[in-house]
Amino acid sequence: MKIKLLPILIILTGLLISLSSCSNSQRPAIGNGDDIIVIADSSLYYELEAEMLHVFEKIIYTPQAENLFNLQRENFRKLRKLQNRKNIIILGVLDSDDNTSKYIKATLDSSVTELVKNNEESFINKNNLWAKDQLVMFLISNSVEELKKNILKKNEELLYSFRQASNQRLFSKLYKPNLELKKMKADIFSKYDWTLYIQPAVNLAISDSANNFVWLRSGRNTDLERWMFVHWIENANAKYLNNDSLIDIRNRITQKYFRVSDDSVYVDIAFGMSKPMVSQANFNGRYALMSQGFWKFSDKSGGGPFISYSFLDKKNNRFYMIDASIYAPKYYKKKLLQQADVILNSFKTRDELSEERIEDILSELD
Numbered sequence: 001m002k003i004k005l006l007p008i009l010i011i012l013t014g015l016l017i018s019l020s021s022c023s024n025s026q027r028p029a030i031g032n033g034d035d036i037i038v039i040a041d042s043s044l045y046y047e048l049e050a051e052m053l054h055v056f057e058k059i060i061y062t063p064q065a066e067n068l069f070n071l072q073r074e075n076f077r078k079l080r081k082l083q084n085r086k087n088i089i090i091l092g093v094l095d096s097d098d099n100t101s102k103y104i105k106a107t108l109d110s111s112v113t114e115l116v117k118n119n120e121e122s123f124i125n126k127n128n129l130w131a132k133d134q135l136v137m138f139l140i141s142n143s144v145e146e147l148k149k150n151i152l153k154k155n156e157e158l159l160y161s162f163r164q165a166s167n168q169r170l171f172s173k174l175y176k177p178n179l180e181l182k183k184m185k186a187d188i189f190s191k192y193d194w195t196l197y198i199q200p201a202v203n204l205a206i207s208d209s210a211n212n213f214v215w216l217r218s219g220r221n222t223d224l225e226r227w228m229f230v231h232w233i234e235n236a237n238a239k240y241l242n243n244d245s246l247i248d249i250r251n252r253i254t255q256k257y258f259r260v261s262d263d264s265v266y267v268d269i270a271f272g273m274s275k276p277m278v279s280q281a282n283f284n285g286r287y288a289l290m291s292q293g294f295w296k297f298s299d300k301s302g303g304g305p306f307i308s309y310s311f312l313d314k315k316n317n318r319f320y321m322i323d324a325s326i327y328a329p330k331y332y333k334k335k336l337l338q339q340a341d342v343i344l345n346s347f348k349t350r351d352e353l354s355e356e357r358i359e360d361i362l363s364e365l366d
Contacts, residue, residue, distance in 0.1 A: 003139070026132055027084065028132055029084055029086040029131035029132060029134040030085075030131070031145050031363040032308060033085065033086050033356055034067070034068075034069055034075075035070050035072055035085070036066040036072065037074055037082050037087065038088075038091055039082070039089070039091065039100055040073055041077075041092075041098035041100050042075070042099070044091065044092070044093065044096065044144065045098070045169075048147060048148060048151065051152055051153065054155070055070070055155040055158055055159055055349055056069045056071055056158070056159060057070065057071060060337075061172040062305045062334055062337060063159075064332055064333070065071070066334040068163070069162060074346050076098075076099040076100045077099075084130060084131045085131075085132055085134070086133065086135070087167070087261065088136045088137070089133070090136065090138050090139065090300075091139045091140070092138075092140050093140060093141055093146075095336070104138055107138075108140075111148070111164070112124060116140055116142065119142065120161075120224075122146075122151075123138065123139045123140070123154065123159055125138075126138070126197070128265065133168075135161065137161060137162075139151070141156075142228050148267070154191070159307075160282065166338070167341065167342050167345065169343050171346070174199070174339060176199075180197060181198040181199070181200065182198075183365075184202070185197075186362055186364035188214060189350075189358075189361050189362065190365060191207070191209060192209075192212075192214065192230075193349060193350040194320075194347065194348040194349045195353070196343065196344070196348070198216065199218070201218050202217070202218045203216070206257055210229060213230070213237070214229060214230045215227065215229045216229070222365050223328065223330050223347045224327070224330075224336075225327040226323075226325070226326060226327070226336070226340060227258070228325075228343065229257070229338065230320065230321070230347070231249070231253050231320070231321045232318050232320045234317065234318060235319055237314055239309060240310070243276075243278045243291055246276075246289060246310055250308065251299065252266040252268065253266055253321075255267070265297050265299045266297075267297060267299070268296065268298065269293055269294070269296075270293070270295060270296035272294075272296075276291045277292050277329045278291050282310060284352070286313075287311065288309045288311035288344070289306070289310045289311070291308045291309075291310070292306070293305070298316070302329060303326045303327075304326045304333065305333055305337050306325040306339060307341055307344070308321055308323035309321075309323075309344060309345075309347075317332065322336060324340035324341070326340060
């Protein structure tokens with residue numbers, strides 16, 4: 001099965017922006033990172049609201065119900081005032097004369113407009129258009145009905161665009177190179193040929209070279225714990241990339257390693273609320289399966305959300321499962337889960353690093 005990993009992004013070298021505030025483009029974008037401002041005519045948005053909410057206000061359970069993003073529709077006349085926000089969608093159709101649609105038609109390069117007319121493209125992303133760390137998405141088709149179909153058809157690509165932008169902003173805040181545990185990072189890389197960002201206060205709980213397992217843990221015995229593990233299987237193939245196999249592998253790992261001190265209680269996947277959701281994902285340019293669900297203690301004394309990515313490193317015939325769990329019974333967990341997701345996405349194998357970067361990591365062993 002052929003999977004398109006990345007959205008088709010049109011580079012708008014001829015993009016004409018008529019608003020006069022482009023001189024402020026290097027100022028940091030402001031506003032809540034979970035909010036998306038939608039500039040659209042009220043009648044057009046009314047017709048598209050169900051599809052927009054379905055894609056962008058997708059609910060995740062942590063187990064509390066939390067929206068990934070919150071849409072806020074505004075009229076075109078407010079665009080100048082709101083152009084410094086982090087997330088903006090400008091929504092229109094070619095066969096309409098509402099102000100927003102006319103603005104989009106006047107803004108897009110003629111070659112891009114032709115792609116839209118041929119239904120070859122329906123969204124165009126522009127990063128840092130009016131502010132730093134900003135994503136502006138032009139979402140347009142020939143007609144309302146066509147745009148409805150395209151929003152649903154491309155729902156994963158549309159949502160991915162804003163999730164990726166949000167993750168990049170978050171990583172820039174989390175990444176503290178002077179505080180990273182570089183010696184631990186170097187030890188792991190020298191043994192296993194992979195690396196990821198290791199935050200302060202993280203402990204190396206288990207490093208089991210015989211069974212290809214590493215467990216990184218923080219906040220032990222507190223009301224906010226984070227567990228991350230990397231597990232890999234040598235001489236692997238694509239047979240591991242299916243829902244049932246991922247569940248079996250994760251349960252086998254957590255039942256073996258995630259145990260209380262007297263071995264009386266272990267961790268496995270909780271099926272009480274729902275089976276883990278598994279979806280195709282772009283993991284740093286690799287085809288992967290992303291799993292999201294809930295874990296529980298075997299005595300049902302607690303639990304929480306987890307997220308994991310599984311992929312096949314074809315060059316080295318290695319199957320990887322990179323996983324993060326959150327235990328935070330007193331807190332909302334969407335942001336905590338996103339932080340874990342961002343750290344997981346810092347994972348790199350040796351083949352993905354330059355020789356200079358490898359030398360830099362290993363220099364901590366000297």
